[in-house]
Amino acid sequence: MTAWGALPMLAVMLPVLGMVLALPAGARGAERITLALLPVGIALAVGTAAAVQASGAPVVHLLGHWAPPLGLSFRADGLSAAMLLTAALVVAAVALFARAGFGTAAGAPETRAAFAFWPLLLALWGATNLVVVATDLFTLYVALELLTFAAMPIVCLDGKRATLEAALRYLMFALLGSVLYLLGVALIYGAYGTLDFVLLAGKARAEVPTYVAVALMTAGLLAKTALLPLHLWLPPAHAGAPPAASAILSALVVKGSFVILVRLWFGVMPGLAAPAAAQVLGALGAAAILLGSVAALRQERLKLLVAYSTVAQIGYLFLMFPLLVAAPGHEAFAAKTWTGGVLQAVSHAFAKASMFLAAGLIAARLGQDRIDGLAGAARLLPVPVAAFGLAGLSLMGVPPSGGFAAKWMLLTSAIEAGQWWWALVILGGGLLTGSYVYRVMAAALTGDGTQPALRRPDKREKIVLALALVSVVLGLLPLAAFGLVQVGRLDLAP
Amino acid sequence: MSLLVDAFSLLAILAGLVFFAAGTAGLLRFPDASSRLHALTKADHLGLGLIVLGLLPRAEAVGGAPRLIAVWLLVLVSSAAAGPLLARLARRR
Amino acid sequence: MMADGLIAAAILGVALATIASRGTFTAVALFIAYGLLLSFAWVRLGAIDIALTEAAIGAGLSGALLLGAASRVAGRGAAMDRRPGRAMTVAIALGCAGVTAALAAAILLLPDPAPSLAPQVAANIGATGLGNPVAAVLMSFRGLDTLLESAVLVLAVIAAWSLAPDDAWGGKPGPMQPVLADGPLALLARLLPPLGILVAVHVLWIGKDAPGGKFQAAAILAAMWMLPWMAGRVVPPPISARWLRVAVAAGPALFIAIGLAGWMTQGAFLAYPPGLALPLIMVVEIALTASIAIALALLVIGPPGRRA
Amino acid sequence: MTATVFGLVGALLTGIGLFGLLARPEPLLRILAFNVLGGGIFLVFGAVARRGAGAGFAGDPVPQAIILTGIVVAFAATTLAVALLLRIASDDESDPS
Amino acid sequence: MPELLLTAAVIVLVSVIAGLPRILRGPAVVDRIMAAQLLGTGGIAALLLAGVATATPSFVDAALVLALLAAFATIAMARAAPRGDDAP
Structure with a gap:
């Protein structure tokens, strides 16, 4: 537990809280909540980066004071800080850009697209932040699902037939990716009794369950990252998506699963990563x-x-x-x-x-x-x-x-x-x-x-x-x- | 005394099993959907009822007889109402 | 042992039949049986909490959801892609067999004795005031997961509503229900909900010390709310209704608020003050039950549809 | 023993569900296959939980809690897929082109 | 006695699982629903037997939930039943 650990915690929880409150607040209220959270989020990201830089060590927050493996923790290292900053700035830009298309004037009736856009944007933001600071492989699964559930509807906000079909294809890809990932999580727990990647770091043994688990998780995450040949969902999903949605999807959503993949390969199992498998990933x-x-x-x-x-x-x-x-x-x-x-x-x-x-x-x-x-x-x-x-x-x-x-x-x-x-x-x-x-x-x-x-x-x-x-x-x-x-x-x- | 109770339990449960088996046999063997429905609804009400009856003397192990009876009543109520619904469906084809 | 083999064989048979089935209704009926059989498997695995959830969500709510979908897409088998050719099908089958084989090998080669957090849970459960270890994990040790999952449900409601056609926006969720005259269904719609609510309250309350808890109770409540809806006796409120939206968001919002209060007073998000853990957990459980129940029901009912 | 049996059943169900998801073109059957697959994954996890029985518990409560959360999340995913599918089907209805 | 009760539970399970092919074979929609309903009732009976045999009160709670949800599923099935025999 470090003194500045609350910063990444707030960077995750405030957008999530904003998303929850956006439902009763309605389209106009949701827009205001989002705009109010933008400077706060940027400040939290800058603060986290400064704390990481100054201390030269990751900042950690133990949830409920329970330490892993029993409890869960948030941990912001350099990579997290860089991604938190990127997410905050891109979300801010997209939110300001999107006001023209999804804003609601005072007294105007709530429209479907405006109602949905703001909470979905907040969910994407919170989930991206969660992906880069959570340390538990199952919490990361929930974060990936949050990303999917928000990204799927935001690309088909226009409600056109072709877009809806692209969204269904995207959803199927993404769900397949998550379940393969979850399968690997089950095996990791069975082999090591913990899902915390900091505790797992360097502990991995060269055994069948580990290899099967990492192979399944890698396959699932590649589908979500849209690495060729699992990229088929990406271009159609963008074709009809609002520009703001495309920007978020390309800038942040596909990076979330990539960050998990990097941590898995080089955090959880350094030394086990077979050069041949890495060459395959490089070749893809x-x-x-x-x-x-x-x-x-x-x-x-x-x-x-x-x-x-x-x-x-x-x-x-x-x-x-x-x-x-x-x-x-x-x-x-x-x-x-x-x-x-x-x-x-x-x-x-x-x-x-x-x-x-x-x-x-x-x-x-x-x-x-x-x-x-x-x-x-x-x-x-x-x-x-x-x-x-x-x-x-x-x-x-x-x-x-x-x-x-x-x-x-x-x-x-x-x-x-x-x-x-x-x-x-x-x-x-x-x-x-x-x-x-x-x-x-x-x-x-x-x-x-x-x-x-x-x-x-x-x-x-x-x-x-x-x-x-x-x-x-x-x-x-x-x-x-x-x-x-x-x-x-x-x-x-x- | 306890021997008598055990014998009663076993007999009731055995009878319940027979009804369940009869229900399955009816479901698999009877020629048309309506008669299969009649066989089945009777069989599973009575089968479950008899098993609950047989378990009542030992109900203390699971928090008392009322809980067991509640389960049975719930099944009875719901399938009593579902029965005519299914019968209507069976006639419709 | 015999029971294990029997349940295992039945699960596999039903799963295969579901995948291979030709009619959509048959496939869903098989899937409901699959859910029931899985809940028996959970009993055998000593996980009654999961058995309750699987019965309520896997067989009950998923069943109702998929049945509704089957009856509405029936006859329009709008295939997303072409059926794969024979060679492709064989390739897919081989790939799936490979995954199964790798998984089976991994399962058989898991370390023995198995690593477990059960001793740590047993050592720390006292701090939560709960008697049910699963509830302690859900509400305290891994409270974040539970919180996020309740947020996932709010997000799912928003996402599902966003799929409504524009001309139906703000209307009543779900397809129009036929209003049935006083029949057996109407009787059941009147009789079952009071009993169901009693069972749900019971399941919620014992959940602190025995298997049960908010998900299970919420799933039952959702089903009981849907019964009169299915009988055409109740019309759900329009999605623009403020109270409905507040009700869906209230539980998760309260949970996050209590989490933040824990950070401000105890120094860690989701930390409960000593001695207050149990009451706070119960307050959150009750609030979450109500919100989750409404969210689950709204998700099964679906977004507003086009006026016919 | 029970853990191993259901773990292997989970592995088989995973294969069956995966096959249905990839080989059946009908969207509703794909959604069913996704749920069959989910059941298999949770059984694998359940086998892991059962193996970790100890300290007076019939299974390791941590993976049991994870499975509960997972079931609810998978259910939410199913509802979204169904909503999307029905939306597309209703578009077909009103616009038969 | 507990052994006998557990045996009885297995017999109930055998009996209701034997009825499952009706879901697949039909032919009427109502057959499919009945087979699923029988599975629910049999599961309740088996849970009660096993609960008493092993003195586990929570099995009765599971049976209660199963009873409620089985009724719910039956009604959902009856409502969604297609006309005819669910031809593909």
């Missing part, structure tokens, strides 16, 4: 990067292009696995790979949130989102198109963006580890990403400009630009700033 990641980027290049709709880009960018995260498995004994190298992976997750979150919101603004203004119909978009909507381009730089890995720093660290790690083939994949992925971003930008920058550019300034454009700028500026931070994400890494535990 590489396939996702290449095939996802090619698929993005071939899309006709802007929104689907961005969605396939998410499939590809998720692939980069999985390059961490073969590199970290090769790391034992090389602390500096492991630290670089770890930072690269986390930075990829964070910078992608900001860049992708910006891209989806920008695509939403463009589609709303043009009345459609076909890429070959984008002519004149840059004149009509200079700020969103610029934001899209900036975010694209980060996805490509162009200096000095956050995406560049992340990909550079992964790339040099790959070469140092003697696994040069991943470096080729990263370079190839960057080129492909550049191609599809260029395709969009080229289409948007053409046009004769006959349309009048006269219109009211839209506050939402600034939000989109701010998100893109964050993803770029992340690359300008001095490397020392990333010391934070190393704090409390479980594979460092003795």
